[in-house]
Amino acid sequence: MARLHHQAEQHDESFLKRTEKLYWLISLGFILVILRLWNLQIMAGEEYQLLSRHNRIEPVPIIAPRGRMLDRNGELIATNHPCFVLTAIPDQITETTLSRLAMCLGCKREILQARLDKGIKTRDIVLYENVPWPMVVQLEETSELFPGVQISATHRRHYIHEEATAHLLGYVGQVSEDDLARLPKGIYRMNDLVGKDGLERTYEARLRGADGMLFYETDSRRRRIRQASQPQGLLPVPGEDLVLSIDIRLQNVAHEALGEEAGAIVGVSPHSGEILCLVSHPTYDPNKLVPPVDSAYIRDVFNDKRYPLLNRAINSAYSPGSTFKPVVAIAGLAENKINMHTEITCKGFVQLGQRKFHCWRKRSHGSIPLSQALRYSCNCYFYQLGLRLGAREIDKYSQMLGLGQKTGIKLPSEKSGTLPSHLWARQGSGSWYQGDTVNLSIGQGYLTVTPIQMAFLYAAIVKDGIRYEPSLVKYAIPSGSDLYQTFEPKIANKLDLPSSNMAALRLGLWEVVNHPRGTGRQCRLPFPEVAGKTGTVQVISGLEDEEKPKELMDHAWFIGMAPAEEPEIVLVVFLEHGGKGGENAAPVAKRILESYFNNTINPLEKENSL
Helix, strand or coil: CHHHHHHHHHHHHHHHHHHHHHHHHHHHHHHHHHHHHHHHHHHCHHHHHHHHHHHCEEEEEECCCCCCEECCCCCEEEEEEEEEEEEECHHHCCHHHHHHHHHHHCCCHHHHHHHHHHCCCCCCEEEECCCCHHHHHHHHHCHHHCCCEEEEEEEEEEECCHHHHHHHHCCEEECCHHHHHHCCCCCCCCCCEEECCHHHHHCHHHHHCECEEEEEEECCCCCEEEECCCCCCECCECCCEEEECCCHHHHHHHHHHHCCCCEEEEEECCCCCEEEEEEEECCCCHHHHCCCCCHHHHHHHHHCCCCCCCCCCCCCCECCHHHHHHHHHHHHHHCCCCCCCCCEEECCEEEECCEEEECCCCCCCEEECHHHHHHHCCHHHHHHHHHHHCHHHHHHHHHHCCCCCCCCCCCCCCCCCECCCHHHHHHCCCCCCHHHHHHHHCCCCCCEECHHHHHHHHHHHHCCCEEECCECEEEEECCCCCCCEECCCCEEEECCCCHHHHHHHHHHHHHHHHCCCCCCHHHCCCCCCCEEEEEEECCCCCCCHHHCCHHHCCEEEEEEEECCCCCCEEEEEEECCCCCHHHHHHHHHHHHHHHHHHHCCCHHHHHCCC
């Protein structure tokens, strides 16, 4: 019995000890909780209150207005129009809301769904651009039916002269994965617009500006309640305005002069390298490629077999034909193979082995000096001069004058053309024959050039061998600043040629246009006088002109310089499958030069007022 009593006492004592330990553990737990609460509410309360407040604040970007573009006389050619966009947070858009939006906007539900699927589920995405004002009012008045949807004011890019400036200015579009890979990291977001082509792409960093930021307080469903007082918003900084070198009046005249013809026109100042006009046909309306895009129009443009997106002034290379003959003349004068009085006999053909290379004129031109060879564009004169020089010398002077290499114009995807030579032949077909030299001498065969290259080649002729880099931008003007950055002319190369040699060459180019029998006489003006050179590039032989379909007709060139005495403009007209240079391209050049000299004003009058 005593033993049982002793065991009970031991059990009670053990229970009390365990109970006491449990009591202290619970007390310690309470003390830790109280200390934690005191730390959270007293010591760090202000910090956590701020964090809580920030959890209710939504940052909303303010898109910076894109910089404008103006022509050399201060006329606006690319600007921004105010518009409204509809944005949404994907994870807050229900099936019902999406169907209501599609019905209200008059678009297919699948289009909106595709936009939602591309976005980040917790961030705003642009669901619809350029919302009409009546629809903005309707959506605002019935906003409770569209939870997760917001209407925001922004701006839309607008190109005032539409197709006339498409290949020069380019266009903007939504940033793509490829764009993000080439652009600076951390600057662009989904739905941002970026320059896709032309000057919009080249000068993206200057035109873009810096986006601002507003902060809104939101409820538990991320609906905006009011603009937050803290943190303060950041104002957007508009992009820089660019004053271009082009004359928009000349640009429009060149655009109209090309009409329905495929081809390119380039106008250049030989004294600075400034581009005065740059046109390519067929063309497109860049406004229809700016979001919201016209899907049917884009499909038509991309499927058009005439390739309207191709900038033929810089992206396509063609045989120059007889417009290349001045290069051979320069080489002959520089290497003392001829002088301005040297006569070479044209018999109507040149015999080379078993093959005859014919002049374009069935009857011979007889014995003629350089000026007459240029005036009549005599093939036989240049066949023989080319053989005297050899392909290596022709290649050397062609390179000095910028052929076979890019001009460096600040536009995307410029082509360098093809400058064939012995080395080029060894890398390709493996052989170079005298017949290849004969063809090269009149700008045929493997030789290809771009219209922009030929513009700067002839500009170098005007400047006695000085060739400038192409310039498209005269000034960049930061937003809100009276100061501007000037882009000075840069010399690309200088070919040391005696002025007497160049005078002999320019005399021949003057006769091309001003002599009654000159091949370019259809570009003759009463004032000022024009110098120039025609070129006709055969696409297929064996057919008379009237038998050829359009796609097999000859290419037509005319390159003019005016005034002939001291040229201030070099104008290249290239008509793809356009026929004869003298008959078809020269009249186009005449129309453009007439307009230029009848309407031109001193650009400095406008520039000084900017």
